[in-house]
Amino acid sequence: MPAPLAGLLDTAWHRRAALHSALHTTAYRLINRAADGFPDLAVDRYGDALVAHVYSEGAIVAPPMGSLRALAERAGARSVYVKYRPAQANTLDDAARRALAPPAPILGQPVEAVTALENGLRFEIRPGDGLNPGLFLDMREARAWLRSVSAGKTVLNTFAYTCGFGVAALAGGAARALNLDISRRILDWGAHNYTLNGLQPVKTDFVAGDVFDWLRRFARRGQRFDIVILDPPSFSTTRQSRFSVERDMAGLVALAAQVTQPGGWLIAATNQHQLTLRAFRARVTEGLAGVQGRIVRALHEPEIDFPVAAGAQPYLKMLLCQIAPPAPRTTSRRSPQRG
Numbered sequence: 295m296p297a298p299l300a301g302l303l304d305t306a307w308h309r310r311a312a313l314h315s316a317l318h319t320t321a322y323r324l325i326n327r328a329a330d331g332f333p334d335l336a337v338d339r340y341g342d343a344l345v346a347h348v349y350s351e352g353a354i355v356a357p358p359m360g361s362l363r364a365l366a367e368r369a370g371a372r373s374v375y376v377k378y379r380p381a382q383a384n385t386l387d388d389a390a391r392r393a394l395a396p397p398a399p400i401l402g403q404p405v406e407a408v409t410a411l412e413n414g415l416r417f418e419i420r421p422g423d424g425l426n427p428g429l430f431l432d433m434r435e436a437r438a439w440l441r442s443v444s445a446g447k448t449v450l451n452t453f454a455y456t457c458g459f460g461v462a463a464l465a466g467g468a469a470r471a472l473n474l475d476i477s478r479r480i481l482d483w484g485a486h487n488y489t490l491n492g493l494q495p496v497k498t499d500f501v502a503g504d505v506f507d508w509l510r511r512f513a514r515r516g517q518r519f520d521i522v523i524l525d526p527p528s529f530s531t532t533r534q535s536r537f538s539v540e541r542d543m544a545g546l547v548a549l550a551a552q553v554t555q556p557g558g559w560l561i562a563a564t565n566q567h568q569l570t571l572r573a574f575r576a577r578v579t580e581g582l583a584g585v586q587g588r589i590v591r592a593l594h595e596p597e598i599d600f601p602v603a604a605g606a607q608p609y610l611k612m613l614l615c616q617i618a619p620p621a622p623r624t625t626s627r628r629s630p631q632r633g
């Protein structure tokens with residue numbers, strides 16, 4: 295391997311030293327594109343399996359085998375899988391998806407599943423199963439935050455995927471986490487993550503359906519949650535709805551705000567690179583107008599393994615919003631009675 299590449303890999307490896315030695319976390323990013331000197335490559339570690347994301351706008355190109363081999367050796371990985379990232383995933387059919395996410399590794403032995411750890415929580419990773427292997431690593435700090443505020447709360451986890459937020463909430467002592475996703479298969483994967491963490495999956499807490507449809511149903515029934523998580527894909531098309539973050543986020547936030555308890559949290563996230571933090575804030579602020587909600591804080595991808603390239607901005611935008619508490623009851627003052 296050319297010396298400059300070896301130097302870049304070395305620097306990237308040392309930057310993450312605290313993660314390499316963390317006993318409770320075995321899932322994190324090893325290479326983060328331009329910030330680590332590899333503009334078209336990201337590599338994630340899930341225990342002893344590596345997943346390399348090649349940013350080729352959906353073209354099948356030659357992966358950087360020398361760098362991947364060196365990284366696998368250093369990490370003691372059993373296998374390396376590759377995903378060729380498309381510009382937009384929701385329009386792909388099954389055959390295209392399979393071509394972009396080959397089920398067999400490009401290096402090492404096939405691994406059907408590996409259990410990865412994040413802050414002591416266990417998640418099943420399926421490295422050869424589609425474009426996303428089971429856990430979005432850039433949400434690590436968001437899951438930790440949710441865990442820290444969940445005690446005794448009811449949580450609605452929309453666009454739940456493999457229920458990472460549901461697991462984090464229950465680990466933090468949530469009274470209930472309801473996971474909602476369009477894919478039953480993905481929710482079953484989430485239920486498996488529950489069992490890996492000693493949590494009992496309750497059938498009614500894994501709802502397969504369209505988020506827009508269900509938010510309206512909850513609103514009609516007057517059902518509310520203390521914490522609502524909204525982390526939609528940038529684009530989504532289901533039988534019932536068609537969504538783009540850029541166009542429809544304000545409406546989605548307004549719907550979700552109706553099912554968030556007064557005084558509760560509404561969490562709005564997007565990983566869309568093209569949408570600036572300012573533009574995303576504007577959409578969320580618009581959605582919150584009807585409930586007098588306010589954005590309290592923004593979270594981004596973790597700095598240690600998702601460094602941001604010089605001149606760029608964090609791509610992950612997660613806004614923690616608080617809905618106005620119930621108005622204090624006014625006690626009507628009686629005028630003193632005349633004697």
Ligand SMILES: C[S@@+](CC[C@H](N)C(=O)[O-])C[C@H]1O[C@@H](n2cnc3c(N)ncnc32)[C@H](O)[C@@H]1O
Pocket residue numbers: 429430433452453454455456457458459474475476477480503504505506525526527530531532535
């Ligand atoms: C970006 S992932 C969400 C990641 C998740 N919040 C996490 O941190 O693990 C998007 C998920 O939304 C689901 N989805 C997309 N459109 C949907 C819709 N209209 N209603 C329900 N789920 C939807 C997909 O099946 C997918 O699991």
